[in-house]
Amino acid sequence: MSQLEEIEGLVLSVRKHRERDYLVKLFTREYGKLMFFVRGTKNPNFKLRSVIQPFTQATFIGDIRKEGLSFIRDAKNVEIYTSIQTDIFKTAYSTYIVQLADAALEDRKPDPTLYHQLVLGLEAINADRDPEIIMAIFEVRFLHYFGVMPEFRGCVFCGKTEGPFDYSSKHHGLLCPAHFHEDERRLHASAKAMHFIRLFSVLSFDKINTISLKKETKRDIRYVIDQLYDELVGLNLKSKRFINQMHQWDSVLKRKDD
Numbered sequence: 001m002s003q004l005e006e007i008e009g010l011v012l013s014v015r016k017h018r019e020r021d022y023l024v025k026l027f028t029r030e031y032g033k034l035m036f037f038v039r040g041t042k043n044p045n046f047k048l049r050s051v052i053q054p055f056t057q058a059t060f061i062g063d064i065r066k067e068g069l070s071f072i073r074d075a076k077n078v079e080i081y082t083s084i085q086t087d088i089f090k091t092a093y094s095t096y097i098v099q100l101a102d103a104a105l106e107d108r109k110p111d112p113t114l115y116h117q118l119v120l121g122l123e124a125i126n127a128d129r130d131p132e133i134i135m136a137i138f139e140v141r142f143l144h145y146f147g148v149m150p151e152f153r154g155c156v157f158c159g160k161t162e163g164p165f166d167y168s169s170k171h172h173g174l175l176c177p178a179h180f181h182e183d184e185r186r187l188h189a190s191a192k193a194m195h196f197i198r199l200f201s202v203l204s205f206d207k208i209n210t211i212s213l214k215k216e217t218k219r220d221i222r223y224v225i226d227q228l229y230d231e232l233v234g235l236n237l238k239s240k241r242f243i244n245q246m247h248q249w250d251s252v253l254k255r256k257d258d
Ligand SMILES: [Zn+2]
Pocket: 155, 156, 157, 158, 159, 160, 175, 176, 177, 178, 179
């Protein structure tokens, strides 16, 4: 007989199961990524329905099974990121970050540090921080979880840790100018973009609110990260394609806050 326990969790995805029930994937602080079964009711006031939405964080009261599905019975301390849920741009960035986490994380592997970072990241987007920057930070971090983190600490040949640097896919890491000749097909990335990508790989999450970047720098960072993901990760998430499309509208519509 299993016992109910309290766990901190962030909703990654929700899928309807049969008529009234739900399959909810949570990233929990205590157990890592886990799939839960939530039994629905005919009652329109069914309390859990408002809790099991993407980007919701709560203390769930559940029955955790060692194998198969676990069960959510109740929830408290519910935090719904309303600003994310009601803004199409914020929804798009947050969806991608959460799907990336889902793709990168193994089931049942606890990672309380990453859990805390995801919560801080979503809180920052909810509080109007630049979602493009938050997204880039997570993309760089998740390279580690995908097992393909390049050498960002210094030049792969001499270990020099002062920039400028370029990126070499041939050598899976940084090149300093003295070693640019080691890869004639190096990325020719902007030195500034490389600087921020290195920073994102080690940045402490309580500092994420202090970074602000020019549009041009963000574009250069995006170019490098997209190259890294195409080459090393090879995911084709719908949420990422949607963000690319948004950038195209953006240049057409010229959003008024620019
Ligand atoms: Zn070097």
